[in-house]
Amino acid sequence: MNRRSFLVGSVLFAGGAALAGCTSDPLNKNAAPGAKTTLQQWYHAYGESGTQQAVQRYAQEFTKANPDIAINVSWIAGDYETKLNSAMLTAQAPDLFELGDFRYQNVKNGLLAPLDDVVGPVKGDFSPAALDTVTVDGKVYGVKMIDDVMMLYYRKSALQAAGVQPPQTFAELLEATRKLNNGKRKGLYVGTDGVGEAATLLLWSSGGDFFDASGKKVAFASPEAIAAIGGLKQLHDTGGLLQGYPTDWSDPGAFANGATAMQWGGLWSLPDIKKALGDDFGVVAWPKFGDAGKQVARVGGWYQLANAKSANLDAVKKYLDWLWIKNADLQKDWCVKYGFHIPARKEVAAQTTEFSSGPAKDAVTISQQFGKSYSGLWNKASATLFLQAATKIANGQADPAAELGDAAKKAQAEVDKQLA
Numbered sequence: 001m002n003r004r005s006f007l008v009g010s011v012l013f014a015g016g017a018a019l020a021g022c023t024s025d026p027l028n029k030n031a032a033p034g035a036k037t038t039l040q041q042w043y044h045a046y047g048e049s050g051t052q053q054a055v056q057r058y059a060q061e062f063t064k065a066n067p068d069i070a071i072n073v074s075w076i077a078g079d080y081e082t083k084l085n086s087a088m089l090t091a092q093a094p095d096l097f098e099l100g101d102f103r104y105q106n107v108k109n110g111l112l113a114p115l116d117d118v119v120g121p122v123k124g125d126f127s128p129a130a131l132d133t134v135t136v137d138g139k140v141y142g143v144k145m146i147d148d149v150m151m152l153y154y155r156k157s158a159l160q161a162a163g164v165q166p167p168q169t170f171a172e173l174l175e176a177t178r179k180l181n182n183g184k185r186k187g188l189y190v191g192t193d194g195v196g197e198a199a200t201l202l203l204w205s206s207g208g209d210f211f212d213a214s215g216k217k218v219a220f221a222s223p224e225a226i227a228a229i230g231g232l233k234q235l236h237d238t239g240g241l242l243q244g245y246p247t248d249w250s251d252p253g254a255f256a257n258g259a260t261a262m263q264w265g266g267l268w269s270l271p272d273i274k275k276a277l278g279d280d281f282g283v284v285a286w287p288k289f290g291d292a293g294k295q296v297a298r299v300g301g302w303y304q305l306a307n308a309k310s311a312n313l314d315a316v317k318k319y320l321d322w323l324w325i326k327n328a329d330l331q332k333d334w335c336v337k338y339g340f341h342i343p344a345r346k347e348v349a350a351q352t353t354e355f356s357s358g359p360a361k362d363a364v365t366i367s368q369q370f371g372k373s374y375s376g377l378w379n380k381a382s383a384t385l386f387l388q389a390a391t392k393i394a395n396g397q398a399d400p401a402a403e404l405g406d407a408a409k410k411a412q413a414e415v416d417k418q419l420a
Contacts, residue, residue: 039315041097049338115140119325126345126346127299129373144302145304153262162261185261189242189259199386204286204372207290207294210375210378216377217412218411231289255269264286282359285369285370328345331345335352342364377419379418385414
């Protein structure tokens with residue numbers, strides 16, 4: 001399992017009841033045998049070649065610089081989330097661990113330690129999207145490792161032949177989707193179901209969000225949100241939306257193979273697209289919806305978190321600060337040597353030569369200027385309710401106001417369970 005596939009379809013860690021037994025593969029059992037403190041650190045088993053050796057090397061370099069602290073890295077194969085969920089309720093819980101889907105419930109259950117003293121000195125060097133997800137009641141509970149931005153890829157030659165510009169507004173996106181449909185090639189691909197993340201993007205690009213300013217009241221059924229999400233039906237009505245393609249939006253196949261002129265996709269696909277198309281492509285944020293809207297892009301990624309019950313929190317924070325705040329070279333190594341990801345800190349991203357030009361450079365700008373991320377209260381149950389409503393709206397099977405109103409009530413009940 002690589003970073004890309006895990007982020008797209010991960011199981012959420014919610015700090016619930018103990019599940020299946022936990023197993024791990026310790027990499028550094030004998031590291032620094034004279035150390036006074038040994039930290040237990042967990043990673044899920046990445047599929048990208050070299051990642052396992054990299055995290056082991058980082059741990060060893062830290063211990064070389066800090067002989068009193070050893071890092072015992074565990075490489076967790078299989079269902080990482082289930083094993084982590086189980087371990088966090090036992091004495092065998094790791095001191096620090098990574099997570100792609102941060103949840104409010106983990107803070108409420110007292111499982112996570114705030115990391116403001118680690119992040120605080122460089123807080124301005126992280127984009128809002130990198131911090132919003134892991135911020136609860138003003139406290140930061142995670143250190144961002146990588147930014148995985150999702151954006152709109154477009155084929156330069158196809159747009160030029162059709163006489164359209166890369167879309168900046170939703171009206172322009174509709175026009176481009178229609179004009180780029182030439183019978184053999186569709187105009188736009190957002191996912192095999194014709195929805196993908198488009199409903200979320202329409203909501204965000206209208207200036208709306210899943211929650212109101214309080215962060216606890218579901219708001220995706222406001223009049224403005226209803227109008228924006230109703231745009232899904234307009235996209236379908238263009239006749240230029242590709243549906244039913246064998247691979248979903250997270251895979252670049254439809255775009256690279258010429259089945260579509262534009263595709264919503266992730267930064268991780270950029271190297272493969274460049275290999276297939278050379279310089280005949282560009283990237284933009286999702287277009288703004290309406291006069292009050294704004295361009296947006298979703299930013300995912302991975303965080304390092306600390307176990308609130310660890311007996312060695314000071315050592316944990318020292319390691320997190322050394323690796324993810326102070327050590328720019330290792331941050332760059334982790335992001336671009338075993339995949340293609342933006343370093344979460346702006347200063348480090350600016351130093352990374354792989355992002356110095358072309359669409360890769362544009363991706364960094366999109367991520368930092370237009371990036372948004374999900375709230376920690378937005379869990380799998382609420383997301384499923386929203387997607388089901390959006391799918392019906394896209395296919396013309398439901399009235400947007402009624403469908404979203406009903407979904408919002410049910411989602412609020414899910415949120416209230418977490419807050420209770």
